[in-house]
Amino acid sequence: MTATLQQWQSVFDTWADADPNVASTGVPQSDLELDALARVLADWLQLRGDEVALDVGCANGVLTTRWCRRARHVVGVDYNQRLVERAQQLVGDAPVSFQRADAAALPFPDDRFDAVCCYGVFCCLPDLEFARRAAHEALRVVRPGARVLLGGLPDARRRARFHDLCEAGGRWYSRVLPRRLRWGVKRLLRPGWSPDASGLLWFDVEDFAAELRAEGLLVEIHDDPPYADYDRYRRTLVVTKPATERAAR
């Protein structure tokens, strides 16, 4: 396990015992917001109701159990054993099964699924090379002609917006001081902290999409929907595996 993976996993461990709606972003999201995001994911994946789908990085199933009813069956996988156990407790009669697996080494045969969703996961992978492996694993297990959603990618071209979000938060000095001074005040109050200490993995989303297109994959780029401020700095790729298998590795 790399240091980054270990650092994130100790965060995710704490989510297993928290309010279930915490396990998407780290702060509780309302049922309405989660439902709305799940609808967008199902629409982007063009689910009709008869698919067998995979959710990679499903956490406790907080989103999976919402969009799974737009498919016939969903398999949710997550690296974190405690979250997988929590998902199994919370699932009720939703058409989902959960198991532990690593996004970069999925324990499924080629072409097994009709759709793959991976939302809010790439942001906490160790590095871009790992992310490329995870993307190709998702593309390997989806059938030709089907869609893979790689969602919630922090976009390096929108990093300034994330910095702005971090310095907002309703503090009095955010409203009265210009941006440069705000950072000075913030550093005085929280020495050593900067938005870059968030541990997020940043993507040049346009370049990441271009790499996939160069392999012959069809790639759509979407702005994230309004959810946990992700719409301010994250974007989502929807990748279609060619029906001919020409480009998939």
Ligand SMILES: C[S@@+](CC[C@H](N)C(=O)[O-])C[C@H]1O[C@@H](n2cnc3c(N)ncnc32)[C@H](O)[C@@H]1O
């Ligand atoms: C921020 S949560 C997002 C959960 C859910 N997809 C959502 O958007 O609500 C990220 C999840 O990805 C999982 N994860 C991180 N790295 C992973 C990996 N290499 N393989 C599988 N899951 C991973 C974490 O354990 C965590 O549950």
